[in-house]
Amino acid sequence: MTTVTAGDLPIGPGHPPRIVGVLNVSERSPYDPSVHTDPASAADHAADLAAAGADVIDIGLESANRRYETLSAAEECERLEVALGVVDRVDADVAFSIETRYAEVAAAALDGGFDMVNDICGFADPEMAPVCRERDAPVVTMAGPDDLDRPGVVEAIDWASERSPAWAEQADHVDRTVAALERDPLTEQTIVDPAFGRWSDAQTLDQDRALLARLGELRALDRPILVSLHRKSFLRELCDRSTEDALPVSLAATALAVARGADMIRTHDVQATADAATVGAAFAAAPAQAPGRDVRERLVRSVDAAERECRRVGADPVSAPEMVARTIELDVDASARERLAAAAPSAGVTVAAGSDGTLLSGSPAAFQRLADRVDAPAGLASDLAWIADTLATPTDRPESVVSIE
CATH class of the missing domain: 3.20.20.20 (Dihydropteroate synthase-like)
Structure with missing residues (x-):
């Protein structure tokens, strides 16, 4: 900067x-x-x-x-x-x-x-x-x-x-x-x-x-x-x-x-x-930077912002949908959790399933792949596609949380 x-x-x-x-x-x-x-x-x-x-x-x-x-x-x-x-x-x-x-x-x-x-x-x-x-x-x-x-x-x-x-x-x-x-x-x-x-x-x-x-x-x-x-x-x-x-x-x-x-x-x-x-x-969220090293974090919270960062360094913005990691919560039954856990790794989504809920973390592109690959009821697949679309869209609340019940 x-x-x-x-x-x-x-x-x-x-x-x-x-x-x-x-x-x-x-x-x-x-x-x-x-x-x-x-x-x-x-x-x-x-x-x-x-x-x-x-x-x-x-x-x-x-x-x-x-x-x-x-x-x-x-x-x-x-x-x-x-x-x-x-x-x-x-x-x-x-x-x-x-x-x-x-x-x-x-x-x-x-x-x-x-x-x-x-x-x-x-x-x-x-x-x-x-x-x-x-x-x-x-x-x-x-x-x-x-x-x-x-x-x-x-x-x-x-x-x-x-x-x-x-x-x-x-x-x-x-x-x-x-x-x-x-x-x-x-x-x-x-x-x-x-x-x-x-x-x-x-x-x-x-x-x-x-x-x-x-x-x-x-x-x-x-x-x-x-x-x-x-x-x-x-x-x-x-x-x-x-x-x-x-x-x-x-x-x-x-x-x-x-x-x-x-x-x-x-x-x-x-x-x-x-x-x-x-x-x-x-109280500002300071980006990480390594003292004495040419290494610094870029605070990117939307695909649009990722595309701008790509253009800033002269890179093809085609990778932008993979550069924004977000975490969402799903309220699903045990069967759906098992199906999500099986399909998530190949889609690039991390799953953390607990007794009180299920957390998924990944990029908008990863969530779209999960929606396409998971063997789940139509309603859950539709929810995942909606999440992918929502996370790809800039939000007016930078710290927003997406929760699906």
């Missing part, structure tokens, strides 16, 4: 989750406490964010909210003076990030003292990647189409042409999000952002929830992951909270996101978010 460095700040696996405090110099920001258009006030707020525990301060020159018209690069450059003034005024051990969709603005910011770029349009400006690569600057790329006016709208990509009509038909929002990030010209210092939020009318709250549940699948991109969950509608609706009362749900989601692989959390509430991220990191 790639580690990137912003200034002197390492970001990625093996390092604490990094907290990105938000400062907006645009009056159109949807969250008023982060808005500071006066240079002195903006610098004071940045200093407060650093004192609260921010590792990075992300300065936005305009609102990315789709309700507003997009500023031009020239208009952003006019506002950049305030942002550059913040960098000059603030004496704190933090990295500074400029949020922009334009390479011209990114270049001016990096040359003026900024450490990294937050590109909300995912390299839609074809010069953005070269600008960041030439300066060896980290850049966050958000999933979306090659369109400077439509950040985050992964549904706008013509997936039938990009991949295939069959892929476009079966792919869900998480698949499309990962694919959108795969298609960008990622630099060695790229951080990926899966674009939580209602970036279009087509994006649903359930899609955001599935994205959070399956966030770990982005690890196949081999890049640090940034998430922006602050008071998002898909979290507020779960607990029927207003934006003002949504800090607790944001903190719960932060802990989950870090436990599932997020390396950076963008937030307006720095101190509380830092605490939530620390809790998430303490």
Whole structure:
């Protein structure tokens, strides 16, 4: 997994989750406490964010909210003076990030003292990647189409042409999000952002929830992951909270996101978010890695994730259905247990039969072979085929248990 460095700040696996405090110099920001258009006030707020525990301060020159018209690069450059003034005024051990969709603005910011770029349009400006690569600057790329006016709208990509009509038909929002990030010209210092939020009318709250549940699948991109969950509608609706009362749900989601692989959390509430991220990191499932050896575990929980890992290393994804081991429980009689035990070894399924139940463990492909081979009543064979199909499908509950009675 790639580690990137912003200034002197390492970001990625093996390092604490990094907290990105938000400062907006645009009056159109949807969250008023982060808005500071006066240079002195903006610098004071940045200093407060650093004192609260921010590792990075992300300065936005305009609102990315789709309700507003997009500023031009020239208009952003006019506002950049305030942002550059913040960098000059603030004496704190933090990295500074400029949020922009334009390479011209990114270049001016990096040359003026900024450490990294937050590109909300995912390299839609074809010069953005070269600008960041030439300066060896980290850049966050958000999933979306090659369109400077439509950040985050992964549904706008013509997936039938990009991949295939069959892929476009079966792919869900998480698949499309990962694919959108795969298609960008990622630099060695790229951080990926899966674009939580209602970036279009087509994006649903359930899609955001599935994205959070399956966030770990982005690890196949081999890049640090940034998430922006602050008071998002898909979290507020779960607990029927207003934006003002949504800090607790944001903190719960932060802990989950870090436990599932997020390396950076963008937030307006720095101190509380830092605490939530620390809790998430303490309970994260860390992949095994041999010290001093080039050996490391990949956390793969679905066939789709296995296919991405295969593509990452240049392997044929045909082996993916054999790479995901899952355990299920069956409530069957003694005769069925004997038949399962007889057929399981040749199918590649492990059976553990006890007085109170039967456990089966194997890959989706192994369960399908067992369904085809076992000499069992039609109902049991059908259950096994259903299990194989279910385990091959990504789940919105990464730690789910399949139990058949």
